[in-house]
Amino acid sequence: MSLITKMFCLALAFATMASCTPKQTKVEIKPNVVFVLTDQWRAQDLGFMGNEQVQTPAIDQLAEEAVVFTNAVSNIPVCTPARATLMTGKYPLSHGVFYNDKPLKSEEYCIAEVYKENGYKTGYIGKWHINGHPSGMSNSEGRLLPVTADRRQGFDYWKVHECTHNYNNSEYFDENDVKHKWEGYDAIAQTKDAIKYMQVNKENPFVLFLSYGPPHAPYQTAPAKYQEIYKDMDIKLRPNVPEELEETAKEAIRGYYAHMSALDYCVAELQTEIKNLGLEENTIFVFTSDHGDMLYSHAQTKKQKPWEESILVPFILKYPAKFKGGERLTKVFSYPDIMPTLLSLCNLPIPETVEGVDYKGQLLGTEDLDIDGAFITCPVPFHQWNYKKGGKEFRGIRTERYTYAKDLNGPWLLYDNSSDPYQLDNLVNNPEYREIQTDLEAKLQKMLDERGDKFLDGAEYMKAWGYHWDNNDSVKITK
Numbered sequence: 001m002s003l004i005t006k007m008f009c010l011a012l013a014f015a016t017m018a019s020c021t022p023k024q025t026k027v028e029i030k031p032n033v034v035f036v037l038t039d040q041w042r043a044q045d046l047g048f049m050g051n052e053q054v055q056t057p058a059i060d061q062l063a064e065e066a067v068v069f070t071n072a073v074s075n076i077p078v079c080t081p082a083r084a085t086l087m088t089g090k091y092p093l094s095h096g097v098f099y100n101d102k103p104l105k106s107e108e109y110c111i112a113e114v115y116k117e118n119g120y121k122t123g124y125i126g127k128w129h130i131n132g133h134p135s136g137m138s139n140s141e142g143r144l145l146p147v148t149a150d151r152r153q154g155f156d157y158w159k160v161h162e163c164t165h166n167y168n169n170s171e172y173f174d175e176n177d178v179k180h181k182w183e184g185y186d187a188i189a190q191t192k193d194a195i196k197y198m199q200v201n202k203e204n205p206f207v208l209f210l211s212y213g214p215p216h217a218p219y220q221t222a223p224a225k226y227q228e229i230y231k232d233m234d235i236k237l238r239p240n241v242p243e244e245l246e247e248t249a250k251e252a253i254r255g256y257y258a259h260m261s262a263l264d265y266c267v268a269e270l271q272t273e274i275k276n277l278g279l280e281e282n283t284i285f286v287f288t289s290d291h292g293d294m295l296y297s298h299a300q301t302k303k304q305k306p307w308e309e310s311i312l313v314p315f316i317l318k319y320p321a322k323f324k325g326g327e328r329l330t331k332v333f334s335y336p337d338i339m340p341t342l343l344s345l346c347n348l349p350i351p352e353t354v355e356g357v358d359y360k361g362q363l364l365g366t367e368d369l370d371i372d373g374a375f376i377t378c379p380v381p382f383h384q385w386n387y388k389k390g391g392k393e394f395r396g397i398r399t400e401r402y403t404y405a406k407d408l409n410g411p412w413l414l415y416d417n418s419s420d421p422y423q424l425d426n427l428v429n430n431p432e433y434r435e436i437q438t439d440l441e442a443k444l445q446k447m448l449d450e451r452g453d454k455f456l457d458g459a460e461y462m463k464a465w466g467y468h469w470d471n472n473d474s475v476k477i478t479k
Contacts, residue, residue, distance in 0.1 A: 030119070030205035031321065031346055032283040034198070034270065037086075037209060038263060039079065039127060040216040040303065042292030043072065043312040044238070045260065053236055054257045055229060058268035062287060065318050065325035067363060072315030073334040073374035073398050077291035078304045079163075082335055083130050086290070087111055087153055089339030089354035091375070091451055096465050098379040101139045101163075103132025104153070109351045111339045112154030115207045118348050123157030123197050125190050126172075126211035131162050135468055146173040155209070159193060165213050167221050185223050187212045191266040195273045202277045210270075212263055215293075219255025226261045230254040238309070240297045240422040249296035256295065284345060285318040286338075298423070304385040306376055306396050306405040306413060307423055319345065323363065332400055333359060334374035355451075372443045373399035375451075380458035388474035393458050397444045404428075404440035408457065411437065 048060040084097035087110040092098040133142025143163040170186035182189040235250040294300035336356030344360040361367025381391025396405030414428040
């Protein structure tokens with residue numbers, strides 16, 4: 001056999017072997033997750049949502065690169081309960097945290113634990129507010145305690161304060177319960193730390209929660225350069241702010257917007273670094289808030305209430321590997337749905353304990369979810385909306401078009417948010433809306449039945465969970 005023939009046969013043999021070798025399956029890289037949680041940022045106050053006064057260019061740009069959930073609802077719009085729902089994917093009467101400063105049980109199976117069990121690095125920076133504190137200790141004292149390792153629900157990297165809104169003199173505890181102080185305005189310092197975390201972990205799949213305290217009050221404490229933007233601005237108020245409260249509202253909102261512009265800078269810094277690290281394509285970036293802020297709409301302040309300013313939150317999800325930018329999801333989405341959706345997008349198992357809905361198929365266009373609406377609730381009114389201040393128990397439903405709520409006495413509120421976006425006309429028990437109200441009542445009752453929620457007096461839930469009322473709270477006096 002000639003040399004040429006031998007070479008031809010050898011080449012043929014190699015080609016035959018190659019054709020018989022199974023093709024290598026491409027291993028999908030696990031996406032990173034950066035979850036930015038603000039405190040008390042209502043959905044209405046963003047540039048891309050139509051507010052022409054608040055300056056949020058980085059978040060507006062983020063919205064153009066992401067999916068925006070235009071009907072994102074905080075089911076129980078107040079700090080600790082919303083955060084417990086975020087961590088567990090469960091409703092308040094299931095995880096038991098329906099009152100501020102009560103502890104989420106260590107036994108709850110939380111989102112970071114799933115990520116950690118599946119090879120992710122896990123980090124949390126900023127406000128926690130689900131640790132609770134020993135009985136008999138005041139909230140102000142309890143919030144100063146470190147969150148011990150057994151109470152961190154799966155997070156390893158740890159620079160956290162249970163709850164502080166002293167943004168320019170802000171402390172935190174590290175993994176070893178050693179106390180430190182953030183330099184300057186805490187959100188900016190926390191952002192710098194988050195950037196370092198991403199730099200260190202860029203070769204590993206990671207999940208990072210960055211939990212800011214602003215724009216929650218006190219409103220007038222943002223860095224001076226951001227306050228300067230709004231100092232002389234004649235704030236355009238929502239039409240549902242009573243005339244006698246206009247000046248008070250304007251002053252508060254100037255400070256509120258200043259915090260927002262400061263956080264917008266932080267989002268810009270995060271986005272820039274994610275791009276610089278080459279992580280943008282395969283990073284899920286979420287921007288949201290635990291609840292909104294009434295800011296004198298309907299003559300109300302703060303949260304816990306069923307009006308749009310309290311329950312609607314921004315929710316922006318950027319994931320370039322899967323979604324094109326500028327998309328809008330109008331289907332109602334709420335806090336229990338966050339955990340299953342994020343886990344599913346990362347191809348991780350969803351615990352059986354989760355009560356929320358996985359929106360992955362909806363987002364990818366492979367499924368059309370049949371969602372009645374978001375369940376909204378206040379099992380126990382407390383603190384800034386306690387009984388003495390007019391607070392009351394309610395249950396409700398927020399659909400794409402309507403808001404319906406009832407209190408212990410029966411139907412309370414009904415709004416057509418399409419024709420009445422500022423909720424100025426309460427249609428409850430209006431004969432022209434009888435059929436709509438009946439339908440909403442049936443859907444709400446279905447939600448209550450599914451959750452075993454008997455809609456009891458708030459004191460019954462406090463007793464059932466062995467909770468003590470805060471010393472500053474009023475307790476409803478029943479005749």
